[in-house]
Amino acid sequence: MVAEWFFWLNQNNPLLLGLIRVLFVVVAILTLVPPLIWWERRLLSWMQDRIGPNRSGTVTIPSSFPVKGLAGKKIRTFGFIQPLLDGVKLFTKEDITPADVDRKIYFIAPALALFPAFALGATLPWGPNTGLYGILTPVADVEIGILYALAISSLGAYGIVLAGYASNNKYSLMGGLRASAQLISYELAMAMSVACIVMAVGSMKLTNVVVEQEKPLWGLIDGVQNWFIFTPFGFISAIVFLIAIIAETNRAPFDLPEAENELIAGYHTEYSSMKFAVFFMGEYAAMFIFSGIFAALFLGGYNMLPVNWEHLYASTGNQLFHVLDNANYWLAPIVFIAKCLGGISFFVWLRATLPRLRYDQLMDLGWKSLLPISVVNFIIVGIWIIGTELYGPVGGWGAAIAAFVVALVLYLNILNVSKKGAPVAEKRTVTMVSTPKRVVTMVDPIKLIKTFDSVVTSKPQLKMKLNMKNARGGYKR
Amino acid sequence: MLNILHQFPLAAVHDEIPLAAFLGLSLAMFALGSLGVLIRKNPVVVFMCIELMLNAVNLSFLSFASYPTASVAARDPFASAMAGQSMVICVMAIAAAEVAVGLGIIMAIFRYRNQVDVDDMNTMRG
Amino acid sequence: MTLNQVAFIILAVIALLGAIGVVFLKSPVRSALSLVINFITLGMVYFMLGNQMLGIAQIVVYAGAIMVLFLFVIMILRSQHPEEDTSLWKDRRFVFGLLGGALVVALIYNFVIQPTQSIYGAEFDRSYGSPQAIGQTFFTQYVYPFEIISVLLLLGVVGSIMLAKRKF
Numbered sequence: 001m002v003a004e005w006f007f008w009l010n011q012n013n014p015l016l017l018g019l020i021r022v023l024f025v026v027v028a029i030l031t032l033v034p035p036l037i038w039w040e041r042r043l044l045s046w047m048q049d050r051i052g053p054n055r056s057g058t059v060t061i062p063s064s065f066p067v068k069g070l071a072g073k074k075i076r077t078f079g080f081i082q083p084l085l086d087g088v089k090l091f092t093k094e095d096i097t098p099a100d101v102d103r104k105i106y107f108i109a110p111a112l113a114l115f116p117a118f119a120l121g122a123t124l125p126w127g128p129n130t131g132l133y134g135i136l137t138p139v140a141d142v143e144i145g146i147l148y149a150l151a152i153s154s155l156g157a158y159g160i161v162l163a164g165y166a167s168n169n170k171y172s173l174m175g176g177l178r179a180s181a182q183l184i185s186y187e188l189a190m191a192m193s194v195a196c197i198v199m200a201v202g203s204m205k206l207t208n209v210v211v212e213q214e215k216p217l218w219g220l221i222d223g224v225q226n227w228f229i230f231t232p233f234g235f236i237s238a239i240v241f242l243i244a245i246i247a248e249t250n251r252a253p254f255d256l257p258e259a260e261n262e263l264i265a266g267y268h269t270e271y272s273s274m275k276f277a278v279f280f281m282g283e284y285a286a287m288f289i290f291s292g293i294f295a296a297l298f299l300g301g302y303n304m305l306p307v308n309w310e311h312l313y314a315s316t317g318n319q320l321f322h323v324l325d326n327a328n329y330w331l332a333p334i335v336f337i338a339k340c341l342g343g344i345s346f347f348v349w350l351r352a353t354l355p356r357l358r359y360d361q362l363m364d365l366g367w368k369s370l371l372p373i374s375v376v377n378f379i380i381v382g383i384w385i386i387g388t389e390l391y392g393p394v395g396g397w398g399a400a401i402a403a404f405v406v407a408l409v410l411y412l413n414i415l416n417v418s419k420k421g422a423p424v425a426e427k428r429t430v431t432m433v434s435t436p437k438r439v440v441t442m443v444d445p446i447k448l449i450k451t452f453d454s455v456v457t458s459k460p461q462l463k464m465k466l467n468m469k470n471a472r473g474g475y476k477r
Numbered sequence: 478m479l480n481i482l483h484q485f486p487l488a489a490v491h492d493e494i495p496l497a498a499f500l501g502l503s504l505a506m507f508a509l510g511s512l513g514v515l516i517r518k519n520p521v522v523v524f525m526c527i528e529l530m531l532n533a534v535n536l537s538f539l540s541f542a543s544y545p546t547a548s549v550a551a552r553d554p555f556a557s558a559m560a561g562q563s564m565v566i567c568v569m570a571i572a573a574a575e576v577a578v579g580l581g582i583i584m585a586i587f588r589y590r591n592q593v594d595v596d597d598m599n600t601m602r603g
Numbered sequence: 604m605t606l607n608q609v610a611f612i613i614l615a616v617i618a619l620l621g622a623i624g625v626v627f628l629k630s631p632v633r634s635a636l637s638l639v640i641n642f643i644t645l646g647m648v649y650f651m652l653g654n655q656m657l658g659i660a661q662i663v664v665y666a667g668a669i670m671v672l673f674l675f676v677i678m679i680l681r682s683q684h685p686e687e688d689t690s691l692w693k694d695r696r697f698v699f700g701l702l703g704g705a706l707v708v709a710l711i712y713n714f715v716i717q718p719t720q721s722i723y724g725a726e727f728d729r730s731y732g733s734p735q736a737i738g739q740t741f742f743t744q745y746v747y748p749f750e751i752i753s754v755l756l757l758l759g760v761v762g763s764i765m766l767a768k769r770k771f
Contacts (some may be wrong), residue, residue: 147659154667180675493607493725497716502615506622513626543652558731559740570752574759580676580765
């Protein structure tokens with residue numbers, strides 16, 4: 001029924017259908033951001049062995065409730081509405097605009113920070129491009145899908161830079177400067193790692209990228225899908241891309257632009273109330289959409305498992321595989337959102353695990369590690385494509401692995417040569433020495449007091465001091 | 478309202494807008510850019526005006542590329558379109574390199590003299 | 604007036620306002636922002652012309668990289684003289700320069716824009732703006748320009764690193 005209406009719209013009023021497609025993306029982001037914040041806080045508190053928000057939203061059923069079993073019981077939601085309450089708090093707080101800010105830019109900056117996060121979703125397919133989802137999924141299935149995503153994500157710098165500039169605050173400005181430098185440096189590695197995938201696919205359409213991943217694994221194994229994270233070059237560029245998107249979204253460990261203890265929250269120091277909430281929301285929306293792009297590029301997009309059910313059904317004739325194929329089709333949006341959530345959980349995990357990078361470490365990682373790795377990876381992809389075209393899949397992988405070995409040998413050689421001229425650094429070695437074991441014996445405090453008393457009553461000064469020491473330390477060595 | 482917008486995919490741009498419109502936009506941008514180069518004193522802004530002029534040139538390249546007019550272009554319009562786009566890519570690359578070096582020079586001057594003003598940069602004057 | 608014409612007029616007006624902003628706004632940051640607006644609308648004009656690849660490259664290269672670099676430098680210099688005096692109208696040389704410029708504009712209008720007013724597009728393969736077509740051309744017909752560009756960019760990188768070093 002609804003499906004037929006959509007098909008009718010596709011025939012008769014494509015513009016309205018386009019607006020509906022936009023609404024799907026925007027509404028999905030808007031409704032998913034508060035649960036994301038809740039999820040991050042709960043997961044983070046679980047990882048840090050805290051409790052986290054767990055009170056709000058608990059409903060106590062009054063004891064006069066007629067149903068016997070329910071009366072007096074508490075219904076817990078584990079703090080699920082906490083982000084909603086936070087939103088209300090932010091709305092009702094006083095909106096302070098400092099006196100000397102550059103007012104126009106100060107007001108525009110949060111909007112500029114939020115805009116790219118929403119605009120990024122335009123080329124992202126959240127369902128198969130056949131049948132009903134085919135007319136609903138990417139808002140615009142343009143030829144330049146991935147480049148569009150890169151372009152919009154590079155515009156994300158403006159919100160932060162301008163917020164830092166307009167606040168007329170030293171620390172905000174430093175946050176903005178750090179953000180712009182960081183974004184420019186990681187954009188390169190990101191573009192190069194995406195270029196590998198574009199080369200392997202032969203198209204920049206994100207829908208084509210996902211369809212390409214439904215082909216047989218490595219061109220050899222028929223029943224399994226060729227998700228790029230399973231291929232060697234895809235794995236390398238997935239890691240580079242992942243690090244780059246963490247840097248792009250300013251998340252820990254790359255949260256230098258908003259480092260609390262160095263820059264008192266950096267670019268949004270002077271923002272309060274709703275404007276701060278907009279920044280906050282933009283960050284989460286960007287995380288969500290970037291995870292979606294990661295899923296589409298490397299994790300097979302909307303496919304549930306890397307198994308080609310259709311092929312299995314055709315080869316075995318088992319009806320179960322047909323059912324699973326249909327489930328794979330119809331559950332596509334849910335699977336896609338689940339993959340995005342997985343990405344965000346990974347972000348939270350990193351935040352809980354890694355300490356913040358120093359500025360020079362950040363630049364070193366971007367320029368000296370990620371960029372060369374992805375460039376070498378790019379060359380290897382080219383060799384793989386030529387090998388595949390000339391000698392088939394096996395030859396292609398052989399050529400790629402040979403190229404990888406050559407690159408590794410070259411790299412080690414360069415490392416050796418560059419080390420030869422360098423001054424020899426002082427070597428420091430740490431050797432573990434086995435220490436005598438300490439025997440820890442707990443002292444019963446009551447006994448201690450008793451002996452203390454007896455000491456005080458029976459003998460003078462000297463022994464008393466000894467016992468005092470023991471009492472303070474609490475244990476004997 | 479929405480039915481009017483039905484034709485939105487912009488299929489017939491080349492049939493509805495004359496070449497002169499794009500060229501006029503390009504001309505206006507170029508003129509504004511050159512005016513900016515003449516009257517502004519902040520070297521960064523002067524640089525931006527140069528970028529504006531380069532973009533105006535890009536626009537005219539692209540509009541000539543997609544409207545095959547001259548007799549040469551009319552013979553093989555696709556090749557002439559590709560030639561125009563290649564030119565634009567060259568201009569973009571040159572602009573990027575120029576900005577990297579130029580801003581580096583401005584930063585170096587700033588470090589050396591602690592202020593930047595194009596009227597004060599006259600140490601090379603004979 | 605068709606929808607295409609309306610869209611073009613809107614884009615052209617925004618682009619021109621951006622260009623005017625670059626020249627006449629006093630604060631360098633605002634000049635940079637209006638230049639960004641100009642570049643993004645220009646990218647959209649490229650889309651209208653059918654050059655998808657170059658339109659998005661315009662946004663990536665100019666709005667995403669070059670202008671961020673500009674903002675970066677402006678912030679480091681921390682706007683030396685935001686209240687810059689742009690009123691050169693009293694200077695006689697300037698007025699004559701403006702007149703000469705107007706003459707050039709009029710000449711270009713007369714000899715380029717006036718004759719092209721009635722030129723509309725001819726029918727041919729409209730896939731010239733796709734990334735495939737551009738890649739194909741760059742790796743067959745225009746290999747040498749492509750290589751020269753890459754060497755130029757390398758020189759730019761090396762040069763800017765040399766300039767950025769503290770000691771010469």
